[in-house]
Amino acid sequence: MQFKSMIISNIEVSPGYFKMRMTAPPAVRSATPGQFIMVRVRDAIDPLLRRPFGIFDLGTFATAYTDCGTQTYFEILYKVVGKGTEMLSTLHQGDHLDILGPLGKGFMPGDPSGEKILVGGGVGMAPLYYLAKEMVKTSKVRLFAGGRNKEDILCITEFERLGVETYVSTDDGTLGASGLVTEVLEKHLSESIDNKTIFACGPFPMLRAIAAIAGRHDIPCQVSLEAYMACGVGACLGCVMKGRNHSNETPDYRCVCKDGPVFDYRDLQWD
Incomplete structure (x- = not known):
């Protein structure tokens, strides 16, 4: 889903690291741990590509601006490392971002015992x-x-x-x-x-x-x-990893964005 999300807060939690809270539309409310979003930093050609961010948290808070008295939010955690994240760090409450998500495959918690x-x-x-x-x-x-x-x-x-x-x-x-x-x-x-x-x-x-x-x-x-991602949906093949069956004769590539970002460690080649 593509949607606009309003920034609720954008706080520096450690030097160079920020946690941003945004309003969450229905599509994001069903996100599973490990899924991610692709953020367009601003409505301009530069920077051209969206940036991927894992979903840090998903929850609700009390507000006077909705009929039910609560607002669903989600959060991302990011580090300022370049032009895009530097722009993100300057945004404030009330600003809006264009977002794709939730994307990818998340964690499988499995058996609750242990x-x-x-x-x-x-x-x-x-x-x-x-x-x-x-x-x-x-x-x-x-x-x-x-x-x-x-x-x-x-x-x-x-x-x-x-x-x-x-x-x-x-x-x-x-x-x-x-x-x-x-x-x-x-x-x-x-x-x-x-x-x-x-x-x-x-x-x-x-x-x-x-x-x-x-x-x-x-x-x-x-x-x-x-991984560096251009599209986030497996179209550009810019974030591939070698799968466990990969060889020169039989290539086996996995897209981090579409087949992951979460993998069983045995499904990848680590060399």
Whole structure:
């Protein structure tokens, strides 16, 4: 669906990182954790392409402007890295954005029994919050959050308010454990691997390391990939990954936008 959404708030949650809340039309209210939207930053040729953003949260708040007294909203989490996101960061309450969504395939929570392990890095935390919000209703959830420094650790308080047990690590040791988040994850799994499922989103090197960990321990694992996208619907083939059956003789490519962004780690080639 293509729709216009009004900005409710656009707040800097950490230096260079913003969380934007927007009004949600009926199409977005049915979004599942892990799906994303494509945002036209402004009504002009430049920048030409939409930007993809995972859905951070979906909910309602009280308002005096609707007959029922509540308004449905959704949120995105983004980092200012270029011209498009720089423009987004300057927008204010009452501004409108042109949006496509919800798009892609989200997470499959599966059996509610057992422990759900979420692993996120930077803006990879975005789809994990909405996922945690749904899973804590029936499952025990742990979060492993990593970043280069403390400024890359986002929205931990929001996860803790859900009742999620959180573990934090930074490369430089400025917050939580010192080192990679995958090292903290490995330490936790060394204690027990029984009845656990991993859900991860973040930079590709982190996801590749998590896929290797899941393979060694034979743990179910779903990963949400980040990719540059031009269309968001599988038409441009600009965000392809090699599938597990890929070879020079029999190509097997998966579109991150259409076939994902969430994949079973066994369905991809990580080399």
